[in-house]
Amino acid sequence: MTERTASVRRDTLETQIAVEINLDGTGTSQLETGVPFLDHMLDQVARHGMVDLSVRAQGDLHIDAHHTVEDVGITLGQALAKALGDKKGIRRYGHAYVPLDEALARVVIDFSGRPGLEMHADFRRSHIGEFDVDLFHEFFQGLVNHAWMTLHIDSIRGDNAHHVAETIFKAFGRALRMAAEGDPRAEGMTPSTKGSL
Numbered sequence: 001m002t003e004r005t006a007s008v009r010r011d012t013l014e015t016q017i018a019v020e021i022n023l024d025g026t027g028t029s030q031l032e033t034g035v036p037f038l039d040h041m042l043d044q045v046a047r048h049g050m051v052d053l054s055v056r057a058q059g060d061l062h063i064d065a066h067h068t069v070e071d072v073g074i075t076l077g078q079a080l081a082k083a084l085g086d087k088k089g090i091r092r093y094g095h096a097y098v099p100l101d102e103a104l105a106r107v108v109i110d111f112s113g114r115p116g117l118e119m120h121a122d123f124r125r126s127h128i129g130e131f132d133v134d135l136f137h138e139f140f141q142g143l144v145n146h147a148w149m150t151l152h153i154d155s156i157r158g159d160n161a162h163h164v165a166e167t168i169f170k171a172f173g174r175a176l177r178m179a180a181e182g183d184p185r186a187e188g189m190t191p192s193t194k195g196s197l
């Protein structure tokens, strides 16, 4: 496989975001989104997805974190799509179960070429620190819309909201690693009978 990296800049009146990704990385990250809990979650994606990830964002945080979190999802989605390229030789599907103490999440990915999100997660608190848990859905919706992926997220159980969030992002990282990984038996092949994804 050729080098699978991408760098994307996305500027709007609400946010200015720069993302760099290397799908075949070692799990290192440089995260400065201005939203510390989002940085903590993206760190999980990098580490458990074995991708190198840099995300820098300047957002209108004086309003709230909504635009920044959604737009980081969008920009990361664009970077993923760009780094995956024609998707030849990848596994396409990926899944993972990840526990953290009492919490358990399952995430399933298909780089289908069609945006789709099924997210089922109940949080017992509305906020984790200052972070509004509604924003997880905004993040993943932005991501799937621009990565052209189908994404099923199920939080199976969990009492602690920090644990629930962390299992989702770790499982996403693991599933991403599997789905984006090169399949040595399918080198150069498009993983679809349609011939394109």
Ligand SMILES: [Mn+2]
Pocket (backbone or CB within 6 Å): 040, 162, 166
């Ligand atoms: Mn944590």
